[in-house]
Amino acid sequence: MFLAIKEILHNKMRYLLVVFTIFLISYMVFFLTSLAVGLARENRTAVDQWDAKTVVISGYANKSLVASTIPQNSYQDYDKGKDVAKLGQVSVVSQLKDSKKKINTNVFGVDWKSFISPKLIDGRLPEKNHEVVVDDALKNDSIKLNSQIKINGSSKYYKVVGITKNNSFFATPVIFTNMDVFRTMKYGSSRTKNISTLVFKNNKKVNATGLEQISIKDLINHIPGYTAQVLVFSFMIAAMVIITFLIIGIFMYIITIQKISLYGVMRAQGIRTARIIESLFYQILILTGIGAGLALLLIGVTQFFLPKTVPFYSDWLAYIVLTLAIMVMALLGGSLSMRRVLKIDPLSAIEGE
């Protein structure tokens, strides 16, 4: 530790470059992670809110909630008890009264008494048909409590009576209505008793022709584009972490080679190779620690300056895991130099080779 710190302090510029590189890479990794998590969440938070085990959707829907419709005679046998909830989903365009701006949203039709009824952070649950609950992300579009909104160009307005949060599906915020309003929007009439899916809180098995029971995880992975998006981000993040290995490896290798004669002197004086290698790894730990630490600070600050519409989500657990991954990669990079250090001949100190 002593040698490691003394050397870093004596060659500040050189090691500052290493820190700066690590800082940039870590910051990029953290930023990508935040976007990946943020985007993933926008696809799924409404589903996560249910805290359910499985859903039943129509067999032809290819595990996609948006494509599923289940007629009453197919689901009525299973819609029993409070651990089962009916859900209707339809993608709609909403408009604030007196505004021309069109906003992509989801309508979730629910029974207000079921377990998937939205948890409110403000207001109350609807009592009438034209009353709705909206996700608080819509406040970015000025939709708040008591706002009047038009859905799919309807002639009448819906009044926002309740606000919920973290209810986003398929990257668009959710508007909760009762089942009848949903049915009118999707099927033109509330007399058609179709639903999109049945949500099961427990592990109850459903075996019926024309229906398919899938896990929540399966449901999320089949949100169109979700898996591809997560995969792309994961690859980018993994690539950056591996690049850390190369950059630290190469940096430290060059610095090590420059110090071969010095190491020779140290070996001649009877300083063990283990001490030299120890110093090398301490240096890597210190440099990556500072670099990643600064990146963490900056990412913490960044989120306050980003527009609310950027799907940025600070996942500190992921940051910590990635910081550790970067450190491990950096240490592995250092092991490229280890071979050189092990081969150092103390004789070179005297012969000046």
Place this chain on the structure above:
Amino acid sequence: MPLIEMINVNRQYGSGRTLVEALHPTNFVLNKGEFVAIIGPSGSGKTTFLTILGLLQSPTQGKIFVNGKDTSKMNSGQRTDLRFNKFGFILQASNLIPFLSVNDQFKVVDKFSRSKRRSRNSAELLRLLDLQNVANNYPSNLSGGERQRAAIARALYNNPEIILADEPTASLDSKRAQQVVSLLAQVAHESQRGVIMITHDTRLLAMTDHVYEMQDGFLRQQK
């Protein structure tokens, strides 16, 4: 018991037609309290002799005993520790670590010594070698003479029993050279250590106990 005993040690480089006998079979003994000088033209094998003596390279044949212990039976880690604990090197190329101040050069020794032992007081060493004013300087900010004195201080700091000096006075003026050599003589005589010094400067030989001359790989005693 001698500090170092070399028995029939030789060193060859290459093989066949390119074989070079850098050091012919040599017997050599260094006792406690002895100050030995080795002279000879460059390329005669002085440095080879010193590096073999300092366990920096192994002889082709023969045995070296340090304090009666056969070093050929040790592994390289044990030899490294032996160097750290028993040897002080004063090298032609500076043996100072460039990113450490003079004071920190001593601290490294304290940090890395396994057994807590009373190291020679660094303040006393700095005074002795007239380095008090540059104790916080880095090697690159020292004059040639100061650097050489700092290297000597570093070599003496871990209280070595054996001090190997490769032209320690090369970059010093004659007054300083005299001081350094008398210091080495004092170290040898007063604290019962063995000092071996390679030198070109024949004026310095008066203070030594023995003088050997190296010529074409043969070591001959002169005094």
